[in-house]
Amino acid sequence: MAVIEVVVGDITREDVDAIVTAANESLLGGGGVDGAVHRAAGPRLARAGGAIAPCAPGDAKATPAFDLDPPVRHVIHTVGPIWEGGDQGEADVLASCYRRCLRVADELGARTITFPAIATGVYGFPADLAARIAAETVTTTPTAVERIRLVAFDEETATHLRSALSAVA
Numbered sequence: 001m002a003v004i005e006v007v008v009g010d011i012t013r014e015d016v017d018a019i020v021t022a023a024n025e026s027l028l029g030g031g032g033v034d035g036a037v038h039r040a041a042g043p044r045l046a047r048a049g050g051a052i053a054p055c056a057p058g059d060a061k062a063t064p065a066f067d068l069d070p071p072v073r074h075v076i077h078t079v080g081p082i083w084e085g086g087d088q089g090e091a092d093v094l095a096s097c098y099r100r101c102l103r104v105a106d107e108l109g110a111r112t113i114t115f116p117a118i119a120t121g122v123y124g125f126p127a128d129l130a131a132r133i134a135a136e137t138v139t140t141t142p143t144a145v146e147r148i149r150l151v152a153f154d155e156e157t158a159t160h161l162r163s164a165l166s167a168v169a
Helices: 032-041 044-052 090-108 127-140 155-168
Strands: 003-008 018-022 060-064 074-078 112-115 147-152
Touching (some): 003 155, 018 032, 032 044, 044 060, 060 090, 090 112, 090 127, 127 155
Parallel strands (some): 018 112
């Protein structure tokens, strides 16, 4: 079973094999975490993303990490659900994002991965519910990944993630 850690920080500075970015379907870059990852990885990331787009909500696709510092070798792009009130299958789509990213990481041979709080920014997914889904999914999905880091952009998000992990432990 993977070691799972929660940290507050900048996902682009993580010491991992693969960074997950919360992308839009075009994989061309956006705001928030995705914008930060694209700025750090350089313009080739958008070109590579555009070449494999579109990416459906709940799916994940990988590109090289380009200008991100080693050991980061891969960016895994996943498209979270837009929050529509909770009765449109959003929870299932969000869980699929985490499962698919872990599957892609396994295909790439990644042993370490970092996730942002997928869909909690402009997509509006409630942070506490998203944290529970993330914790449950990463703890129950079979994977060869050895270390999973959940990177929060603020202490409030980290608190939600830590509480959710404690509840499933």
